[in-house]
Amino acid sequence: xxxxxxxxxxxxxxxxxxxxxxxxxxxxxxxxxxxxxxxxxxxxxxxxxxxxxxxxxxxxxxxxxxxxxxxxxxxxxxxxxxxxxxxxxxxxxxxxxxxxxxxxxxxxxxxxxxxxxxxxxxxxxxxxxxxxxxxxxxxxxxxxxxxxxxxxxxxxxxxxxxxxxxxxxxxxxxxxxxxxxxxxxxxxxxxxxxxxxxxxxxxxxxxxxxxxxxxxxxxxxxxxxxxxxxxxxxxxxxxxxxxxxxxxxxxxxxxxxxxxxxxxxxxxxxxxxxxxxxxxxxxxxxxxxxxxxxxxxxxxxxxxxxxxxxxxxxxxxxxxxxxxxxxxxxxxxxxxxxxxxx
Amino acid sequence: xxxxxxxxxxxxxxxxxxxxxxxxxxxxxxxxxxxxxxxxxxxxxxxxxxxxxxxxxxxxxxxxxxxxxxxxxxxxxxxxxxxxxxxxxxxxxxxxxxxxxxxxxxxxxxxxxxxxxxxxxxxxxxxxxxxxxxxxxxxxxxxxxxxxxxxxxxxxxxxxxxxxxxxxxxxxxxxxxxxxxxxxxxxxxxxxxxxxxxxxxxxxxxxxxxxxxxxxxxxxxxxxxxxxxxxxxxxxxxxxxxxxxxxxxxxxxxxxxxxxxxxxxxx
Amino acid sequence: xxxxxxxxxxxxxxxxxxxxxxxxxxxxxxxxxxxxxxxxxxxxxxxxxxxxxxxxxxxxxxxxxxxxxxxxxxxxxxxxxxxxxxxxxxxxxxxxxxxxxxxxxxxxxxxxxxxxxxxxxxxxxxxxxxxxxxxxxxxxxxxxxxxxxxxxxxxxxxxxxxxxxxxxxxxxxxxxxxxxxxxxxxxxxxxxxxxxxxxxxxxxxxxxxxxxxxxxxxxxxxxxxxxxxxxxxxxxxxxxxxxxxxxxxxxxxxxxxxxxxxxxxxxxxxxxxxxxxxxxxxxxxxxxxxxxxxxxxxxx
Numbered sequence: 001x002x003x004x005x006x007x008x009x010x011x012x013x014x015x016x017x018x019x020x021x022x023x024x025x026x027x028x029x030x031x032x033x034x035x036x037x038x039x040x041x042x043x044x045x046x047x048x049x050x051x052x053x054x055x056x057x058x059x060x061x062x063x064x065x066x067x068x069x070x071x072x073x074x075x076x077x078x079x080x081x082x083x084x085x086x087x088x089x090x091x092x093x094x095x096x097x098x099x100x101x102x103x104x105x106x107x108x109x110x111x112x113x114x115x116x117x118x119x120x121x122x123x124x125x126x127x128x129x130x131x132x133x134x135x136x137x138x139x140x141x142x143x144x145x146x147x148x149x150x151x152x153x154x155x156x157x158x159x160x161x162x163x164x165x166x167x168x169x170x171x172x173x174x175x176x177x178x179x180x181x182x183x184x185x186x187x188x189x190x191x192x193x194x195x196x197x198x199x200x201x202x203x204x205x206x207x208x209x210x211x212x213x214x215x216x217x218x219x220x221x222x223x224x225x226x227x228x229x230x231x232x233x234x235x236x237x238x239x240x241x242x243x244x245x246x247x248x249x250x251x252x253x254x255x256x257x258x259x260x261x262x263x264x265x266x267x268x269x270x271x272x273x274x275x276x277x278x279x280x281x282x283x284x285x286x287x288x289x290x291x292x293x294x295x296x297x298x299x300x301x302x303x304x305x306x307x308x309x310x311x312x313x314x315x316x317x318x319x320x321x322x323x324x325x326x327x328x329x330x331x332x333x334x335x336x337x338x339x340x341x342x
Numbered sequence: 343x344x345x346x347x348x349x350x351x352x353x354x355x356x357x358x359x360x361x362x363x364x365x366x367x368x369x370x371x372x373x374x375x376x377x378x379x380x381x382x383x384x385x386x387x388x389x390x391x392x393x394x395x396x397x398x399x400x401x402x403x404x405x406x407x408x409x410x411x412x413x414x415x416x417x418x419x420x421x422x423x424x425x426x427x428x429x430x431x432x433x434x435x436x437x438x439x440x441x442x443x444x445x446x447x448x449x450x451x452x453x454x455x456x457x458x459x460x461x462x463x464x465x466x467x468x469x470x471x472x473x474x475x476x477x478x479x480x481x482x483x484x485x486x487x488x489x490x491x492x493x494x495x496x497x498x499x500x501x502x503x504x505x506x507x508x509x510x511x512x513x514x515x516x517x518x519x520x521x522x523x524x525x526x527x528x529x530x531x532x533x534x535x536x537x538x539x540x541x542x543x544x545x546x547x548x549x550x551x552x553x554x555x556x557x558x559x560x561x562x563x564x565x566x567x568x569x570x571x572x573x574x575x576x577x578x579x580x581x582x583x584x585x586x587x588x589x590x591x592x593x594x595x596x597x598x599x600x601x602x603x604x605x606x607x608x609x
Numbered sequence: 610x611x612x613x614x615x616x617x618x619x620x621x622x623x624x625x626x627x628x629x630x631x632x633x634x635x636x637x638x639x640x641x642x643x644x645x646x647x648x649x650x651x652x653x654x655x656x657x658x659x660x661x662x663x664x665x666x667x668x669x670x671x672x673x674x675x676x677x678x679x680x681x682x683x684x685x686x687x688x689x690x691x692x693x694x695x696x697x698x699x700x701x702x703x704x705x706x707x708x709x710x711x712x713x714x715x716x717x718x719x720x721x722x723x724x725x726x727x728x729x730x731x732x733x734x735x736x737x738x739x740x741x742x743x744x745x746x747x748x749x750x751x752x753x754x755x756x757x758x759x760x761x762x763x764x765x766x767x768x769x770x771x772x773x774x775x776x777x778x779x780x781x782x783x784x785x786x787x788x789x790x791x792x793x794x795x796x797x798x799x800x801x802x803x804x805x806x807x808x809x810x811x812x813x814x815x816x817x818x819x820x821x822x823x824x825x826x827x828x829x830x831x832x833x834x835x836x837x838x839x840x841x842x843x844x845x846x847x848x849x850x851x852x853x854x855x856x857x858x859x860x861x862x863x864x865x866x867x868x869x870x871x872x873x874x875x876x877x878x879x880x881x882x883x884x885x886x887x888x889x890x891x892x893x894x895x896x897x898x899x900x901x902x903x904x905x906x907x908x909x
Contacts (some may be wrong), residue, residue, distance in 0.1 A: 025868060051562060057868060057869055063652035063653065163854055163869065192672065199855075203768070204853030204854055205770040206853040212748070217748055286653065330651065332672065341869065342684070342687060342863055357708075367728070367731045371734065371738075374741070377745070430621065430625040433620075434618070452634050457842065457860060459642065463867055464636030464880075465632065486628060490628050551733075554846065568735060568736075589737040598729060599726075602726050
């Protein structure tokens with residue numbers, strides 16, 4: 001009996017080892033962010049199968065990878081976290097002998113301050129975080145973060161805020177008159193008080209609510225532009241507002257993990273997504289711009305001039321690229337954020 | 343059995359509450375099943391009968407992957423748990439009190455009592471440490487975690503069966519000079535089979551159901567159906583989910599039916 | 610029957626214990642240890658002894674005025690909501706479960722199995738599927754609101770998702786069979802001659818219920834209550850899906866500390882608090898049952 005059991009266990013461990021067999025790459029990415037067609041195409045072209053696992057915040061991803069033993073090969077963190085990943089040695093520099101499409105990265109996205117020269121990362125998608133509003137419920141000016149932080153009566157109890165600290169804190173700090181990563185305690189106190197009292201009027205802090213917005217379960221919220229567009233394509237009443245007090249611009253970049261089991265396959269995938277046609281597939285699925293030169297011509301018609309991507313110059317000007325904050329600032333923000341969440 | 347000539351057993355309104363309860367239990371599930379056959383994407387408006395969401399589910403390679411993994415994991419974990427639980431039940435039933443008994447019971451039933459989230463974070467910390475130390479990140483951890491979780495569920499019916507089993511046959515075997523091993527193989531084990539099968543099925547269903555522990559233990563490419571669904575629930579909900587849910591509902595129905603047929607013979 | 614030494618018992622039971630210790634009980638010790646460490650930079654732990662996590666479970670230092678220490682009202686509110694929702698869930702399950710179990714127990718013997726089967730099937734259906742089913746029922750555009758709007762009962766959808774009510778409904782739905790089964794087990798063994806005797810003595814239905822039936826099925830009530838209360842208090846998935854990050858319970862608060870809260874020691878300490886609540890409930894249960902059943906264990 002015992003021997004059979006041992007044999008069984010051994011067989012079991014052997015079969016489960018197959019997960020890391022050749023021809024696999026494990027992608028750890030935001031939920032609802034990866035085009036299934038893209039993965040099919042990649043598998044058809046290279047024979048490498050892609051496993052996708054979701055995360056719902058930069059913190060979840062970082063904590064998971066830091067623990068080690070995760071088995072992932074590629075991760076797609078936001079710009080404000082990218083440097084943490086690099087500095088902690090969690091990711092490896094790109095292998096330029098495989099990533100031959102490196103030159104396809106749009107010039108304006110090469111010398112970014114979170115990864116100068118793009119030694120470690122390549123663009124996945126970039127976008128903005130603003131306000132989603134159901135214009136059949138709220139008739140006022142939608143380019144206003146006050147809709148969320150000091151909601152009008154018709155929106156009270158109908159707001160959803162994405163549970164992503166860096167995005168929400170940035171909009172809140174700008175609204176309170178501060179700069180990103182500020183340590184001005186008066187501003188931060190104002191931010192805390194504002195968020196805590198605003199939360200009483202929020203219905204939920206839920207992630208991934210494209211359908212809920214489209215179905216009218218919510219009437220407003222803090223949301224990403226691409227997700228808003230997906231909801232708007234289902235429900236014409238929805239509109240995307242650019243808070244004039246300031247809103248964050250972000251870029252999620254793909255990087256290869258230092259303890260990846262399939263580094264070569266991962267590099268191959270990274271190279272693959274830099275092909276304009278493939279980058280366009282990512283954008284056509286998630287509805288964000290991608291930062292790869294020449295991908296525009298492969299994009300869906302609805303993506304061109306979409307109000308979630310192209311807006312009046314004065315609205316576009318209010319967007320600010322989120323910098324990485326110091327540890328001290330991060331601690332303060334996460335304390336405030338935890339207070340808001342609970 | 344008391345006869346039913348006078349309705350001493352009837353309590354006014356109880357039947358109505360029971361029917362109401364049953365309707366409430368089934369209504370959400372039935373609606374879920376109905377809308378899995380909906381032509382349109384809506385969860386509230388009927389757009390005509392269609393099997394397209396089932397086709398979509400079967401063509402979704404991720405869904406197939408996670409379903410196969412879930413079933414595989416449930417079979418393996420419930421299988422191991424049943425073997426271990428059978429041995430444990432044989433050791434702890436019909437033996438009178440012995441030192442360490444309370445501790446054994448506490449350990450066996452522990453997964454029933456400790457909230458899943460607590461076990462989940464404990465395993466997250468422990469398993470990550472092991473993965474780094476050993477370099478092995480395969481399904482073994484998931485199997486171990488699921489097995490531990492299934493043991494009490496497998497143990498209870500086996501123990502119950504042992505307790506109610508007729509001892510005379512075993513004694514007869516012993517009187518006929520059967521060795522303990524022979525007595526066990528030819529007498530005890532066959533009698534125990536319904537309990538073992540029931541234990542296996544409980545373990546199987548419990549493993550299929552486990553979300554939180556899996557979520558915290560899984561490595562890359564180890565999503566099971568429940569963790570995949572949890573990811574889906576956080577985002578767009580399409581009737582494809584209803585279709586997958588319906589299929590697993592059908593599977594549970596089969597397992598529970600078998601469970602009932604097997605345990606029924608006992609009574 | 611042969612009475613060997615205790616050794617073979619331990620040999621037989623040890624594989625199971627080994628798995629349980631390695632994959633269930635043992636890791637709990639790590640959680641206890643972690644609760645006395647310092648939070649690491651952006652998650653994880655630093656190996657410095659600290660009681661700060663335990664302090665923070667109950668007290669709060671104002672972020673901006675560290676000298677201003679108050680009771681941690683946020684945590685206490687979550688504890689309170691968790692316990693209150695769990696108690697309510699238990700009461701709802703008991704209120705619906707008692708008549709249902711009674712109804713089943715009083716069916717003819719050959720039909721009882723079918724009823725029991727019907728009650729059990731939803732319970733063995735995946736928890737997430739059931740939670741998902743509830744979500745699709747109670748959304749603003751869900752089945753319930755659509756039906757009520759169509760019938761003209763309401764003018765605009767009732768807001769049910771992301772409320773305490775949604776969590777309560779979800780938990781009651783999910784855990785109800787855990788109440789029905791032990792109650793049924795207790796009623797199945799009930800000696801109906803006692804009920805008959807009650808009526809013979811001209812007791813009213815209510816009196817019989819109150820003085821005869823309820824005391825007899827009390828062990829079933831207690832077992833069912835504990836079986837509902839314990840998973841409720843540790844619930845994670847149901848409040849997460851139906852509570853939408855607003856109606857948080859202890860399980861979610863713990864999960865939060867391991868994610869965006871970036872405070873693993875605090876999460877560990879909160880997990881220990883949850884464990885203590887469960888143990889207290891269990892001890893309470895054992896004391897009642899040993900008193901009720903005269904020393905035997907309360908297995909029904």
